[in-house]
Amino acid sequence: MRFRGSFELSDARPRSLAAIAAVLVVLAGAPWAHSAAEAQAVGTSGTPAIEPAVITSLADTPHDAGTSIDIEWKLSPTETESPGTVIEYRIMRADSPTGEFTEVGSVPATTNAFSDGSTQPGKQYWYRIDTMSIAASVASQAAGPGVSIMQWYNGRSNVLFLVLFSCAAILVYIWIAKRKKGQVFVRRIPALDAVDEAIGRATEMGKPILYIPGGLDVDDPQTIASMNILSRVADRVATYGSRLMLPCNKAMQMSMARETVKESYLRVGKPDDFKEEDIRYLTDDQFGYVAGVDGIMMRERPAANFYLGAFYAESLILAETGFATGAIQIAGTAMIDQLPFFVAACDYTLIGEELYAAGATLSQDPVQLGTIKGQDVAKALFMALIIAGVIFSLTGHTFFYNLFTIK
């Protein structure tokens, strides 16, 4: 084989060392060659060569428990020179610069940042970015050490401010209510006014009252709110001498409901009227519970149904079955997707915050009503912030929006 302007390979033996040296010089000058100090390229011949990324920053992720390090790098020049060649970057980590690197994550091409969320606080780590194409990969120089540090504050000052303001407004109105010692005005909630009417109707008809405390357990605020209302409802039921049925979705709900109702009967002086078997556990299964409650409704034909708590898809099934039996229905939930179903199918509905305010409203205690007024002051602040945010955003100022972005 003869190349113009080059040596002939058939003549290589006497000048073998020089020939080999010449080949090496040519190869060293080729554009796909890399210096050993820079990188180590692995690939098959004929495929486009790729250049490595360069790590530019290793920093502790702020405001966390010290389990994350943010890595940033300069994209591989191959992305600009040969778009589509680079398919992803693999982030490799080791405990020392000479240690074994293992993959901790990968990101697609054109991404130049990654958060490694599996670090231990105070431990040093070294990172390397492997640039991957279909048939080759090239590793960057190792960078480090990166250390994650545990923090004692998560930096959510905007949330903290809003929570503290809300709490302060509520506390101020508690103090005002205690000093005034008079009635605090809170608007009437029709659904709560109807509670007495519903219980009275059931008593006159000689039919039971059905109370459904929702589908979540006692760790959910809606269930707690439901238990607060149950106490007031049970007081009235015990006073009128009606029957209160309470099928429960969760066993702990059952225990809490039994104690609440039993105390109500004790309070009105009718402990013997309390029937433990009317407050029972059905099942944890969502639709099994609905089937059980529907069966109770169709058999017992309660005159008043209360649906107060957290509900999911079962809300409409319960409400429609109750409607079919002719019961007066009062519902209340903070699940916004279920509210339309209750509004359509029930006579009265406590919407969202009204469920949480119901316990206080039914008690008519000035101090508790004061907390509702304090909550309204906080709501006024939120409304002002929303209006201000809309105005600033419309005029192109994003600082207000950024002020309330949650990290």
Added chain:
Amino acid sequence: MKRQLPLAIIFVMGVFTIITNFIPAKPIADVNQMFRNWYLGIIAFFTFLGTINLARVNAEHVKDKSRDWHYSIILLAALATQLILGFYKLSPDSIKEGSPFMYVYFNLQFPLEATMYSLLAFFMTSASFRAFRARNKEALLLLLAAVVVMLGRVPIGTYIWHGFPKLTEWIMTYPNAAAKRGIVIGIDLGLISMALRMILGIERSYMQ
């Protein structure tokens, strides 16, 4: 003391839970996780208690031959069957895929649940028929919005007018989302108020 101790526990746990939302440090997160594990343990015990209550109530129905007592027999038989199938191997193999336990679940319980869920289609129709009556201006607006959204979600709506899907999207993205967010803000503030009442021991009706 009988009243003060539960209130003190509620105060400490309430304040601690609020604090954990702002302190990411591991010691606090570990304590929080420990409390959650305690709670899960208590829940497991109560599940056992609930099952015993269920069996006891239905056994009494059968014993007293009260109304519809034969349904209680079916319930007790199903409960016993699943308990035996779930525990007879005394290992997690009893409830792995392909086991008799899972066979009963997928071929009996699952279709029954699907049947109950499918009732929603009929109930939604009957509720819509009652709800969407143009009694006043607000009800008329609700009716119009509902009709537009329903037509925008089905192929025939696009056939009638190509703009229905876009109008539906606009209604869901803007006025609907705005209303939802307003309600959510109210819910969250109501939650803060109720939580504060309970933490400070002002509202105690749940523990009377």
